[in-house]
Amino acid sequence: MTDIHTLAGAYALDALDELERAAFDRHLRECAACATEVAELREAAARLADPTWSVPPPALRDRVLADIGRTRQVGPELPRPARRGAAPRWRRFAAAAAVVGLATAGGAAGAFAWQQRELRQERAVLAATRAEAARMQAVMTAPxxxxxxxxxxxxxRITVVVSARENLGVVVLAAPPAEAGKVYQYWMLDGARPVSAAVLASGEHHSTRVLAGVQGMESFGVTVEPAGGSPTPSLPVRAGIPLV
Known part of the structure; x- marks a missing residue:
C-alpha cells in the first residue's frame, strides 16, 4: 500500500483521483508536517505558473538555437555548369533562358531551405520546452x-524544489537585476566542494530552471559573477540554502 505521506506532491498539483484525495484530506487534518509540505509545494507550483515567471527559462530558446547554429546545414545541391565552348546561336539563347530559370529555381530552393531550417529550429525549441516541462512535473510530483x-x-527570493529520486531540482529565482557586466550563478555543494550548477544569461533575474545532479548535495547557493560565470564562487554569497 502506498505510504500516504508520499502523496503530498500529487495532492498539491491536483493529480489524485477522488478516493485518494478524500483519504489525503482526512490525513491532512491530523498531520501538520504534510499540511506544511502541501502549502510549500503549492506556493512553488503557483510561482511556476505565474506568467511573470518564465517556464521554460528565457534562455532556453537561445541555447537551442545556438546549438543548431553550430551544426552545419546542408544547402540545396545545384547542377555543375557546363563547359564553355562554341555553340550555335539557338543553343546560346536556350542556355540564357536556362540560366534565368535556374536563378529563379535557385531562389525558390534557397527560400525553401531557409523555411526548412526555421521549421527545424522551432521544432527543436518546442521539443526542448516539452522536455523541460516534463522534468519540472517529475520533480513536483515526486514522492x-x-x-x-x-x-x-x-x-x-529563491525557491528550490528537489527530488533525490529523480536526481533533479527546480530553481525559481525572483531578484533585482545583477550589476552591469554581472550575472547570477547557481552552485551546489557536496560538503565543502562547490559545483557550478548554472550560469544565467545577462539580464536574467526572473528565472525558472531545472538542475540535474542534486542527489547527495548538501546545500544550494547563489552568487553574482562576471558575465559567463566563474570557476569558483565569489563572495559574498547572495543566498545559501541547506538541502538536507
Whole structure:
C-alpha cells in the first residue's frame, strides 16, 4: 500500500483521483508536517505558473538555437555548369533562358531551405520546452519532493524544489537585476566542494530552471559573477540554502 505521506506532491498539483484525495484530506487534518509540505509545494507550483515567471527559462530558446547554429546545414545541391565552348546561336539563347530559370529555381530552393531550417529550429525549441516541462512535473510530483527557500542578500527570493529520486531540482529565482557586466550563478555543494550548477544569461533575474545532479548535495547557493560565470564562487554569497 502506498505510504500516504508520499502523496503530498500529487495532492498539491491536483493529480489524485477522488478516493485518494478524500483519504489525503482526512490525513491532512491530523498531520501538520504534510499540511506544511502541501502549502510549500503549492506556493512553488503557483510561482511556476505565474506568467511573470518564465517556464521554460528565457534562455532556453537561445541555447537551442545556438546549438543548431553550430551544426552545419546542408544547402540545396545545384547542377555543375557546363563547359564553355562554341555553340550555335539557338543553343546560346536556350542556355540564357536556362540560366534565368535556374536563378529563379535557385531562389525558390534557397527560400525553401531557409523555411526548412526555421521549421527545424522551432521544432527543436518546442521539443526542448516539452522536455523541460516534463522534468519540472517529475520533480513536483515526486514522492520525495522537498521545498527549500530563502531570501537573497540585497533583495529577492529563491525557491528550490528537489527530488533525490529523480536526481533533479527546480530553481525559481525572483531578484533585482545583477550589476552591469554581472550575472547570477547557481552552485551546489557536496560538503565543502562547490559545483557550478548554472550560469544565467545577462539580464536574467526572473528565472525558472531545472538542475540535474542534486542527489547527495548538501546545500544550494547563489552568487553574482562576471558575465559567463566563474570557476569558483565569489563572495559574498547572495543566498545559501541547506538541502538536507
Amino acid at each position: 520525495d519532493a522537498r521545498v527549500h527557500g530563502g531570501d537573497l542578500a540585497g533583495g529577492g
